[in-house]
Amino acid sequence: xxxxxxxxxxxxxxxxxxxxxxxxxxxxxxxxxxxxxxxxxxxxxxxxxxxxxxxxxxxxxxxxxxxxxxxxxxxxxxxxxxxxxxxxxxxxxxxxxxxxxxxxxxxxxxxxxxxxxxxxxxxxxxxxxxxxxxxxxxxxxxxxxxxxxxxxxxxxxxxxxxxxxxxxxxxxxxxxxxxxxxxxxxxxxxxxxxxxxxxxxxxxxxxxxxxxxxxxxxxxxxxxxxxxxxxxxxxxxxxxxxxxxxxxxxxxxxxxxxxxxxxxxxxxxxxxxxxxxxxxxxxxxxxxxxxxxxxxxxxxxxxxxxxxxxxxxxxxxxxxxxxxxxxxxxxxxxxxxxxxxxxxxxxxxxxxxxxxxxxxxxxxxxxxxxxxxxxxxxxxxxxxxxxxxxxxxxxxxxxxxxxxxxxxxxxxxxxxxxxxxxxxxxxxxxxxxxxxxxxx
Amino acid sequence: xxxxxxxxxxxxxxxxxxxxxxxxxxxxxxxxxxxxxxxxxxxxxxxxxxxxxxxxxxxxxxxxxxxxxxxxxxxxxxxxxxxxxxxxxxxxxxxxxxxxxxxxxxxxxxxxxxxxxxxxxxxxxxxxxxxxxxxxxxxxxxxxxxxxxxxxxxxxxxxxxxxxxxxxxxxxxxxxxxxxxxxxxxxxxxxxxxxxxxxxxxxxxxxxxxxxxxxxxxxxxxxxxxxxxxxxxxxxxxxxxxxxxxxxxxxxxxxxxxxxxxxxxxxxxxxxxxxxxxxxxxxxxxxxxxxxxxxxxxxxxxxxxxxxxxxxxxxxxxxxxxxxxxxxxxxxxxxxxxxxxxxxxxxxxxxxxxxxxxxxxxxxxxxxxxxxxxxxxxxxxxxxxxxxxxxxxxxxxxxxxxxxxxxxxxxxxxxxxxxxxxxxxxxxxxxxxxxxxxxx
Numbered sequence: 001x002x003x004x005x006x007x008x009x010x011x012x013x014x015x016x017x018x019x020x021x022x023x024x025x026x027x028x029x030x031x032x033x034x035x036x037x038x039x040x041x042x043x044x045x046x047x048x049x050x051x052x053x054x055x056x057x058x059x060x061x062x063x064x065x066x067x068x069x070x071x072x073x074x075x076x077x078x079x080x081x082x083x084x085x086x087x088x089x090x091x092x093x094x095x096x097x098x099x100x101x102x103x104x105x106x107x108x109x110x111x112x113x114x115x116x117x118x119x120x121x122x123x124x125x126x127x128x129x130x131x132x133x134x135x136x137x138x139x140x141x142x143x144x145x146x147x148x149x150x151x152x153x154x155x156x157x158x159x160x161x162x163x164x165x166x167x168x169x170x171x172x173x174x175x176x177x178x179x180x181x182x183x184x185x186x187x188x189x190x191x192x193x194x195x196x197x198x199x200x201x202x203x204x205x206x207x208x209x210x211x212x213x214x215x216x217x218x219x220x221x222x223x224x225x226x227x228x229x230x231x232x233x234x235x236x237x238x239x240x241x242x243x244x245x246x247x248x249x250x251x252x253x254x255x256x257x258x259x260x261x262x263x264x265x266x267x268x269x270x271x272x273x274x275x276x277x278x279x280x281x282x283x284x285x286x287x288x289x290x291x292x293x294x295x296x297x298x299x300x301x302x303x304x305x306x307x308x309x310x311x312x313x314x315x316x317x318x319x320x321x322x323x324x325x326x327x328x329x330x331x332x333x334x335x336x337x338x339x340x341x342x343x344x345x346x347x348x349x350x351x352x353x354x355x356x357x358x359x360x361x362x363x364x365x366x367x368x369x370x371x372x373x374x375x376x377x378x379x380x381x382x383x384x385x386x387x388x389x390x391x392x393x394x395x396x397x398x399x400x401x402x403x404x405x406x407x408x409x410x411x412x413x414x415x416x417x418x419x420x421x422x423x424x425x426x427x428x429x430x431x432x433x434x435x436x437x438x439x440x
Numbered sequence: 441x442x443x444x445x446x447x448x449x450x451x452x453x454x455x456x457x458x459x460x461x462x463x464x465x466x467x468x469x470x471x472x473x474x475x476x477x478x479x480x481x482x483x484x485x486x487x488x489x490x491x492x493x494x495x496x497x498x499x500x501x502x503x504x505x506x507x508x509x510x511x512x513x514x515x516x517x518x519x520x521x522x523x524x525x526x527x528x529x530x531x532x533x534x535x536x537x538x539x540x541x542x543x544x545x546x547x548x549x550x551x552x553x554x555x556x557x558x559x560x561x562x563x564x565x566x567x568x569x570x571x572x573x574x575x576x577x578x579x580x581x582x583x584x585x586x587x588x589x590x591x592x593x594x595x596x597x598x599x600x601x602x603x604x605x606x607x608x609x610x611x612x613x614x615x616x617x618x619x620x621x622x623x624x625x626x627x628x629x630x631x632x633x634x635x636x637x638x639x640x641x642x643x644x645x646x647x648x649x650x651x652x653x654x655x656x657x658x659x660x661x662x663x664x665x666x667x668x669x670x671x672x673x674x675x676x677x678x679x680x681x682x683x684x685x686x687x688x689x690x691x692x693x694x695x696x697x698x699x700x701x702x703x704x705x706x707x708x709x710x711x712x713x714x715x716x717x718x719x720x721x722x723x724x725x726x727x728x729x730x731x732x733x734x735x736x737x738x739x740x741x742x743x744x745x746x747x748x749x750x751x752x753x754x755x756x757x758x759x760x761x762x763x764x765x766x767x768x769x770x771x772x773x774x775x776x777x778x779x780x781x782x783x784x785x786x787x788x789x790x791x792x793x794x795x796x797x798x799x800x801x802x803x804x805x806x807x808x809x810x811x812x813x814x815x816x817x818x819x820x821x822x823x824x825x826x827x828x829x830x831x832x833x834x835x836x837x838x839x840x841x842x843x844x845x846x847x848x849x850x851x852x853x854x855x856x857x858x859x860x861x862x863x864x865x866x867x868x869x870x871x872x873x874x875x876x877x878x879x880x
Contacts, residue, residue, distance in 0.1 A: 012563030038518040046509035069486035078478040098538035123452030
């Protein structure tokens, strides 16, 4: 990602607010990160796409680290495999169906259990080829009643993963690994969440858990979540699950004794032990040690990339501006830093020099708009660091670097390294915003 | 991309060959890079996906370098904008249409001129906001009669870009830049191609050019191409264009005087000067200097990622094995190198150590299959460098590094750096396969 000049950037901030949805959904429209394409459909602008790419990179890295292999399955599929699995015409009426020009029945895949069985079946012949964990990051389609921006849409980007095993203990192990990988992703991007036992719904299978993020206003599209507020405890229950009545705000957490709280909740990820649900319906078997055939055990896992973007905005921003958390991993903010010149001439030259120094990173140079608009927009976008070249530079030859931990003065040549370290999340661990480079 | 162990890899090589298409299409199935999902639909396996990612990275870098801004438009769209542009129900009967649960007419976008107008219209108000160049790398859908593997499908990944301008000279300049960026991409990945004047077809507009790759067998899905064989000359004509009869094999190139040749040709990219075709139909205007309104000029550009993958395979492989060119940029091969131990024990240990040394790069360690199968598969896949740990190691303590320029012996500790430099394309410029590290 190279440095971006504001004058070149298409970032269509607007006063328009969509009719429905949470404050965060409306704010994503107002900031210009997304634009509506009719009920349940959204386009993502260059700034919004940068957030999506950062989130995608994070989840890809976490999946690769546990041996996940990235594949790509068609989103458009024929009916045959769906009839075999018994999900054709089902899926809670949310499956888009159509015909090709030769009259063959097709659908837009809402999930890919059938696709993965077709990809692997007949090629994975022996128990020695297992376990396998494959994943993709592609569009899914569900004819859902659209509401609340990117959280409930007709087309959305999701990282979905599928594992195949000889037996149930093998499934349990990979299930734990993917569950831990999802925890890492959500911790890294700075999301607060609980892990709740869940209903397997249209995916089916033996057991499943949801990652649910508490939010103050889910825009009418939410479970009610009771969750533990203690650091690192992920206990939670939602009202879709039996027994949620047993817990309420103020109760002690049954896992750690911490305080429970209640709020709206948005599901951002879901992990399923499918068991033999699909291998039985679709007759997917492998040879075992003793030469007999055995139906494989499968797991299914999904983490919504677009959903995560909006849920992060929802948890950390307010109704007037976005705020992207900065962690050890970094930040999902569209730009790690904004360089704002206050004035023209030498001040602008210095700002451009700083921007060039940071040039190979994602830093936004404000070379248009009025000075007031520059500060307002970088605040609205939640850009975590702002480099201000203005009065302090004119008086003392130094620039102000503003982050949530405060403002400090830096020599011009120290800014790029500071921004680099800040973006890598190191800022959190230091007393001073940028450590050794500090002058003030 | 981390190192991969063959025993963990899902790479379903098969004797199955699809009923139709070129040798390359069949070979991509036999090597296990793709798997058929019914007429016109394909899944991509982990090795195939690696090629797609490398090609995508290359085209993204080229677009970013000329100021392209990546966006994401929905693939599923409502009819309204298509009715406005006049393309609803048209598109040579290749547009997939469907209804949502509320009975609203929708389609799967075969291209995104309408989408880009909707993304920008009302947000780009003034000539000062232009020019703009946006692009995406996403699925497109066309209900085409499927044949020839990834070249003609119902769902495919394409990098499509769109530019918007105040006037025609502005369009001409960006058109030239994108055209040059596409040349860079194709040169980098090692494709031979001609640039031919073309019919604008269903995209429409004032003028267009196609990038057409000569291949010996286009699997029945091809234009007939007459092209110049001289180095660096891109002259070509196809039989879809008037005047192609004027040129034949053996004639002198009208541009450079070089030799013309004839062959099948596959279109891998297309650049269009749309002019005001869409801004007139959809009333997309900007304010000009003098306060009046003006319909914008637009350009449209597309480079098929999946198509490029297969066309590369077609041009450089033969009917028995793939071969990915290595250039200054590197190579689109799924793995830059394979490490093949011939034997067990110490030989396997050394192979694993070399694989670990190369570990952060895309190197495949053959830790399963028979020795014969290891060589056969790495050859079939067209992996450009093979590191063999066997007799030479047992006798002299060195390993053999085999590339198309020959075999040389290297000390174990020199292999990782050699593979790194080879993958970066530096090999081409040196006498010896890996330069200073060479012993033999």
